[in-house]
Amino acid sequence: xxxxxxxxxxxxxxxxxxxxxxxxxxxxxxxxxxxxxxxxxxxxxxxxxxxxxxxxxxxxxxxxxxxxxxxxxxxxxxxxxxxxxxxxxxxxxxxxxxxxxxxxxxxxxxxxxxxxxxxxxxxxxxxxxxxxxxxxxxxxxxxxxxxxxxxxxxxxxxxxxxxxxxxxxxxxxxxxxxxxxxxxxxxxxxxxxxxxxxxxxxxxxxxxxxxxxxxxxxxxxxxxxxxxxx
Numbered sequence: 481x482x483x484x485x486x487x488x489x490x491x492x493x494x495x496x497x498x499x500x501x502x503x504x505x506x507x508x509x510x511x512x513x514x515x516x517x518x519x520x521x522x523x524x525x526x527x528x529x530x531x532x533x534x535x536x537x538x539x540x541x542x543x544x545x546x547x548x549x550x551x552x553x554x555x556x557x558x559x560x561x562x563x564x565x566x567x568x569x570x571x572x573x574x575x576x577x578x579x580x581x582x583x584x585x586x587x588x589x590x591x592x593x594x595x596x597x598x599x600x601x602x603x604x605x606x607x608x609x610x611x612x613x614x615x616x617x618x619x620x621x622x623x624x625x626x627x628x629x630x631x632x633x634x635x636x637x638x639x640x641x642x643x644x645x646x647x648x649x650x651x652x653x654x655x656x657x658x659x660x661x662x663x664x665x666x667x668x669x670x671x672x673x674x675x676x677x678x679x680x681x682x683x684x685x686x687x688x689x690x691x692x693x694x695x696x697x698x699x700x701x702x703x704x705x706x707x708x709x710x
Contacts, residue, residue: 499524500538512554517532517552542558557644562689565642570686574679577681581674584670596663599611599614615646645693
């Protein structure tokens with residue numbers, strides 16, 4: 481079955497897949513949560529086929545784990561994959577910010593400032609889901625303004641565990657002023673075409689993930705995959 485959204489036809493499978501993926505990434509379905517094809521098909525009022533196809537796709541992306549005796553569960557966050565994604569993201573984002581500080585369209589700079597204004601409002605509202613989306617959009621805008629849209633898509637493919645970790649951090653620590661300030665400093669580096677400052681700020685910004693992981697694994701051990709003893 482297909483539905484039309486705007487000018488695009490969207491299949492039932494895609495709707496189920498996108499909805500489940502959003503619920504997992506936004507921690508509405510926390511790591512370790514058990515789900516079944518029957519339960520989801522009833523929830524979405526669809527047959528099991530699109531649900532099964534969605535489960536396969538999410539499992540391939542590392543968001544679902546299928547156990548023969550236990551069924552299907554939302555996968556635990558893998559700290560090693562979080563670190564690998566952070567490593568990849570840091571090196572790509574530092575390269576992109578250097579280009580952005582060299583040349584960046586005026587309209588993209590305006591979009592960045594508008595995003596920062598929304599972040600400021602979000603801090604007042606304490607809306608962690610919206611703050612996550614604005615954080616993502618801020619970095620996406622830098623890639624777009626630097627003509628690196630396809631590079632952004634590559635980064636997204638490895639970020640699923642990292643994104644859940646970032647979302648967990650936003651819920652665990654709602655003092656987001658430091659996050660906002662780092663984003664503002666990145667914006668200023670682009671506006672002033674300060675390559676050295678932009679690179680340093682992005683390196684510091686990406687380094688937050690390393691410190692966050694230790695705190696999050698101690699606070700939410702049930703959400704993280706435990707390393708096997710050698």
